[in-house]
Amino acid sequence: AQTVTQSQPEMSVQEAETVTLSCTYDTSESNYYLFWYKQPPSRQMILVIRQEAYKQQNATENRFSVNFQKAAKSFSLKISDSQLGDTAMYFCAFMKHTGANSKLTFGKGITLSVRP
Amino acid sequence: GAVVSQHPSRVICKSGTSVKIECRSLDFQATTMFWYRQFPKQSLMLMATSNEGSKATYEQGVEKDKFLINHASLTLSTLTVTSAHPEDSSFYICSATPLPGGAGYLAGYTFGSGTRLTVV
Secondary structure, three states, X not given: OOEEEOOOOEEEEEOOOOEEXXXXXXXXXXXXXXXXXXXXXXXXXXXXXXXXOOOXXXXXXXOEEEEEEOOOOEEEEEEOXXXXXXXXXXXXXXXXXXXXXXXXXXXXXEEEEEEO | OOOEEEEOXXXXXXXXXXXXXXXXXXXXXXXXXXXXXXXXXXXXXXXXXXXXXXXXXXXXXXXXXXEEEEEEEOOEEEEEEOOOOHHHOEEEEEEEOOOOOOOOOOOOOEEOOOEEEEEO
């Protein structure tokens, strides 16, 4: 079974600064996907970024980038130039690469507050 | 992009009644949809995997007879909370992903906007 660990329950960052959210996971799978999802106060789950385990290059999406360390089973999210709209709960998630019925395994989430 | 519509967004029902929540994939087909339950400030808890044309697969500890799931077509799954009680009050979310070969397959699951259920 897979596990995803987000050990920091809350973080706060000043607007325009950079923040890194940590995530570790445990799996015996060799081929899988990792995701970061954002859940703002509206509670709509939004995909932030996605990483395929077989790719060494770290994924980036505008101000969001990841530091994927496969051997260490670490998958952190860096948010640059933080904006007030980044205030949300962030979930790290794992998915086996076995098809459309693969379940997502979520971490407990971290509440990020961006201060003006 | 893939869009998942979930209705209703909010529902209040009396204890002992049943409530149906719909999850529709608007621009793609999905053989599998997932239903989650979420308490405030907590993570999503997978309740069941909804399979088109077959029985749903429930996670351990989830009552099949209380949470009825029907996946009658490739674009619609429903969750019915039967004989609802106040402890069933929660936020319910569905998710889906396109079929293999479809645009957006394995790009990441798309989530509905959620349903806040209050049982009084």
